[in-house]
Amino acid sequence: PYSFPVRLRKGWEMRALLSLLVALMVVTASAVMVLTGGPEAAAAPACTVDYRLNHWPGGFTADVAVTNGTAPTNSWTLTWTFGGDQVVGSAWNATVRQSGRQLSATSLAHNGSLPTGGTTSFGLQGTFHGTNEVPADFALNGVRCGDQPVPPSPSPPITTTPSPPAGCSAALVCDDFENQNGPVPNGRWMTGAANCSGTGTVSVDTAMAHSGAKSVRVDGKGGYCNHAFLGTDLSGVASGVLYGRFYVRHTTPLPAGHVTFLAAKDTADGGKDLRAGGQNQALQWNRESDDATLPNQSPAGVALSVVLPVGRWSCLEFVVDGPAGRLRTWLDSVEVPGLTADGTPTPEVDQQWLSRTGWHPALADLRLGWESYGGGDDTLWFDDVALGGSRVGC
Numbered sequence: 001p002y003s004f005p006v007r008l009r010k011g012w013e014m015r016a017l018l019s020l021l022v023a024l025m026v027v028t029a030s031a032v033m034v035l036t037g038g039p040e041a042a043a044a045p046a047c048t049v050d051y052r053l054n055h056w057p058g059g060f061t062a063d064v065a066v067t068n069g070t071a072p073t074n075s076w077t078l079t080w081t082f083g084g085d086q087v088v089g090s091a092w093n094a095t096v097r098q099s100g101r102q103l104s105a106t107s108l109a110h111n112g113s114l115p116t117g118g119t120t121s122f123g124l125q126g127t128f129h130g131t132n133e134v135p136a137d138f139a140l141n142g143v144r145c146g147d148q149p150v151p152p153s154p155s156p157p158i159t160t161t162p163s164p165p166a167g168c169s170a171a172l173v174c175d176d177f178e179n180q181n182g183p184v185p186n187g188r189w190m191t192g193a194a195n196c197s198g199t200g201t202v203s204v205d206t207a208m209a210h211s212g213a214k215s216v217r218v219d220g221k222g223g224y225c226n227h228a229f230l231g232t233d234l235s236g237v238a239s240g241v242l243y244g245r246f247y248v249r250h251t252t253p254l255p256a257g258h259v260t261f262l263a264a265k266d267t268a269d270g271g272k273d274l275r276a277g278g279q280n281q282a283l284q285w286n287r288e289s290d291d292a293t294l295p296n297q298s299p300a301g302v303a304l305s306v307v308l309p310v311g312r313w314s315c316l317e318f319v320v321d322g323p324a325g326r327l328r329t330w331l332d333s334v335e336v337p338g339l340t341a342d343g344t345p346t347p348e349v350d351q352q353w354l355s356r357t358g359w360h361p362a363l364a365d366l367r368l369g370w371e372s373y374g375g376g377d378d379t380l381w382f383d384d385v386a387l388g389g390s391r392v393g394c
Contacts, residue, residue: 058129077104092122094106210249221377253281259370260286282306294327295348316329322363323360
């Protein structure tokens, strides 16, 4: 559309022509940039965290803002590791659990929805005696912050569905921990302790497993503040009647003192725990609210329970029937008479347990780990956990 004389007679005409050609080249290049979108933008990180510390000698608070860089989610868990001896005492806008130096913060009902690019925040308060640096290994729902999200494959590879653990067909929760990819259980599992935590730890173990290649290891320590658990919410799992099955292996015989390796919050008993563990070197149930035990801690009562074998995997099953107020327990598919509350008082077994009328538990969560109220270390592994409204079996 443009034409110029072949012969230019004056220098100013040449300069004008060159200026026009340069302008046309700039306009053309700009149009190309608009059409192509410029250089390819770098993929957004999976998440970013703004961890703002306010500390003073011996104490600190932290305001934590989390931005989701990947697909929208209806619930989230942020995990990280403290580099020093920080201990979290309280938190807000998230459920924060601590196991040693490992932390997890899980969303609440009002802030679980997090769209792509969305930001949420929570806070915590704690103490420390050494260093108190900003953590550097945050991960959101198991994906490290700062890592780029993996783009979807245009043609997903054909994979085989792993077989569930034996007897899991009717379970609403069936987990062999094979999908755990980090050092600490995540997903539906939270770690920490309801009361206080210290040197006890919870980790994913690839050196010991009942099935597959992974289990959860709990390094349990003696002393009240060394509680360490992994736990899951029971919402939608069972209504009134809960059947459970898990495999456990441990290294040290149950001590004479009271210990717990299973705990469940009973919302019908003031939020106190229904606990299973040991005392007098045998398995027992314990009710935190009134410290009742099943069986009675008499020689005849303890004799009706069993020891928990060491150095091998044991299958432990139980049913808690809330409406009926009853309990049953099996070890390696054999019912344990001393761990049965059937509603009829039996001398040396459940007359103490049944002396309190109106016990109808309503369990809100289930936690597996270690809780010692004095001396007593133990290392435990848990695997092939199944929970539902009917018996699963070993």
